[in-house]
Amino acid sequence: MKKALIAASVMTTVALASSAILVSANAADRSVQPAVVTPVVADSAAVSENNSLLLQYVKETTHDEQENQSNVQETWGDPLTYNQRTDIHFTDANNKGAVVSLYSLFNGTTSAKVYKDANGKVTDGSVQTLAPEDSAPSGPLYELMAKEYQSSEWKNAGTVTVDGKELNKVTTEYFSHEGTSAENMKEVPVKETVYLDSATGLPVKSEVREEKNGKMVLVFTSTYEYDRKNRDQALFDISSMDLEDYTTEEVKAKYPNLPIGGKLPNPLADLVSKGTITEAQRNAIDQALSQDKQKAIATGLVENKSNEEALREALAGIVADGTITQKQADIIVNLFK
Numbered sequence: 001m002k003k004a005l006i007a008a009s010v011m012t013t014v015a016l017a018s019s020a021i022l023v024s025a026n027a028a029d030r031s032v033q034p035a036v037v038t039p040v041v042a043d044s045a046a047v048s049e050n051n052s053l054l055l056q057y058v059k060e061t062t063h064d065e066q067e068n069q070s071n072v073q074e075t076w077g078d079p080l081t082y083n084q085r086t087d088i089h090f091t092d093a094n095n096k097g098a099v100v101s102l103y104s105l106f107n108g109t110t111s112a113k114v115y116k117d118a119n120g121k122v123t124d125g126s127v128q129t130l131a132p133e134d135s136a137p138s139g140p141l142y143e144l145m146a147k148e149y150q151s152s153e154w155k156n157a158g159t160v161t162v163d164g165k166e167l168n169k170v171t172t173e174y175f176s177h178e179g180t181s182a183e184n185m186k187e188v189p190v191k192e193t194v195y196l197d198s199a200t201g202l203p204v205k206s207e208v209r210e211e212k213n214g215k216m217v218l219v220f221t222s223t224y225e226y227d228r229k230n231r232d233q234a235l236f237d238i239s240s241m242d243l244e245d246y247t248t249e250e251v252k253a254k255y256p257n258l259p260i261g262g263k264l265p266n267p268l269a270d271l272v273s274k275g276t277i278t279e280a281q282r283n284a285i286d287q288a289l290s291q292d293k294q295k296a297i298a299t300g301l302v303e304n305k306s307n308e309e310a311l312r313e314a315l316a317g318i319v320a321d322g323t324i325t326q327k328q329a330d331i332i333v334n335l336f337k
Contacts, residue, residue, distance in 0.1 A: 052079060052228060052310070053079070053080065053231065053289050053307070053310055053311060053314055054228040054229060054230065054231065054290075055076050055077065055078055055079075055229040055230070055231055055232070055235070056076070056077040056078075056079060056140065056141040056226075056228065056229075057074070057075065057076050057226065057227045057228065057229045058074070058075050058141065058142075058145070058224055058225065058226055059072065059073070059074050059075075059224070059226075059227075060072070060073040060074075060075075060222050060223070060224055061073075061222065061223050061225075062220055062221070062222045063220070063222075064219065064220060065217065065219050065220075067221075070220070071088065071089070071090065072088075072089040073086060073087070073088050073089070074086065074087045074089075075087075075141060076141075076229060076235050076236075077140060077141025077142070077144075078231075078236065079140045079307070080307065080311075080336040081107075081236075081267070081336065082107055082108070082139055083103075083104070083105045083106070083236040084103065084105075084141060084236075085101060085103050085104075085235055085236055086101065086102045086103075087099050087100075087101050087102075088101075088102070096117070096118035097118045098115070098116065099115075099116045100113060100114070100116075101113070101114040101115075101116065102114075103236065103238060104138070105236060105238075105264050106258070106259055106264055106265065107132075107135065108130075108132075108135035108136040108137065108138035109129060109131070109132055109135045109255075109258055110127065110128070110129050110130070110258075110259060110262070110264060111127070111128050111130070111136070112125060112126065112128070112238050112241075112243060112262060113125055113126055114238065114241060122242070125241060125242075125243040125244070126243055126244040126245070126246055127238065127243040127244070127245055127246065127247070127262040128245075128246040128247065129246075129247040129248075129251050129252075129258055129259070129260055129261075131250075131251050131255060132255070142200070142202060142226075145201075145202055145203070146200065146201035146202055149170050149194060149196055149201065150201070153172050154170040154171070154172050154194075155170060155171050155172065156168070156169075156170060157169040157170060157193070160195065165197070166198045167195040167196060167197060167198060167204055168195070168196040168197075168198050168201075169193065169194075169195055169196075170193070170194050171191060171192065171193045171194075172191075172192050173189065173190065173191050173192075174190050174192075175187040175188060175190060176188045176190050176210065188210055188211055189210070189211040189216070190208060190209065190210050190211075191208075191209045191216055192206060192207070192209075193206065193207045193209075194206040194207075202224070202226065203222075203224050204223070204224060205221070205222065205223050205224070206221070206222045207221050207222075208220040208221075208222075230290040231289045231290060233266050233267075233268060233269065236264070236266075237264070237266060238262045238264065239262055239263050239264055239266075241262065243261075243262050245260070245261040245262070247260050247261060267332075267335045267336070268282045268285060268286070268332070268335075269282070271331070271332070271335075276328065276331060277324065277328055281323060281324050281328070284318050284323045284324070285315070285318065285324065285332065288314050288315055288317060288318050289311075289314050307336065308333055308336075308337065311332070311333050312333055315329045315332065315333070316329075
């Protein structure tokens with residue numbers, strides 16, 4: 001597939017509802033058979049206003065032309081720090097589940113690729129630090145996903161209605177390359193079709209077709225699930241992993257304040273190490289920012305509040321009960337400005 005979510009780079013995160021099949025002009029011909037579309041989306045407040053403090057999550061499941069599941073990709077995005085992580089699940093040579101994790105961190109200036117075995121043990125990986133001007137676009141995960149389909153390469157192909165839900169259809173065309181060497185490499189025409197929820201701009205389903213024997217044949221179909229997850233800084237922490245460092249000396253010299261070699265900032269952990277807050281206070285803060293404390297935000301009831309206002313509201317309770325001071329709350333809020 002052409003696009004990848006993480007590091008805007010890679011990747012881009014509502015449970016799937018029952019499928020509905022669009023009417024086909026020629027259902028016997030698989031090359032023109034329309035997609036099975038699932039019109040389920042993340043709640044619009046999370047996308048349009050980015051007011052939730054919860055992590056944004058998307059799961060993309062891909063099936064091949066025989067309708068066998070070929071790939072599962074999970075992405076988590078932090079709407080405060082813009083950190084992203086994508087896990088691509090696959091089966092290794094021993095038929096055990098393995099994962100390659102892709103990270104886009106520190107506002108896009110650090111990217112990492114980490115290989116893990118079926119037990120979650122890191123077996124290989126690398127980290128690269130980029131100058132800010134060379135970094136991938138950063139922002140809230142859902143916003144980045146929606147923006148991808150607003151670019152000029154995607155053409156409007158009308159709308160379809162499934163189960164009473166209107167979906168916008170967009171398409172793009174490009175070439176993939178096949179071959180084992182430069183001498184026998186050939187360009188293969190590819191057409192990608194994506195169905196977007198009209199309210200959020202997020203993909204519901206996508207299809208990839210390639211030219212085979214003069215026909216455009218369906219080769220991959222992907223569906224998307226969306227959810228909100230409790231905040232978990234450990235999801236984005238690569239500092240303890242032994243990764244090969246591809247950071248250049250020029251970046252180190254020009255940007256001495258950038259985290260180098262995967263030693264990334266963990267805002268609340270850094271406050272603990274500095275003595276600004278205790279570990280117990282950090283746990284209380286994490287809990288205050290968790291899903292149970294953020295139901296109103298997660299359901300969009302504070303749609304008109306900024307991230308700062310939502311964060312202050314989340315911390316107000318533990319300030320009032322004396323768990324942290326107002327000064328400590330102010331420091332935490334400033335971390336995410």
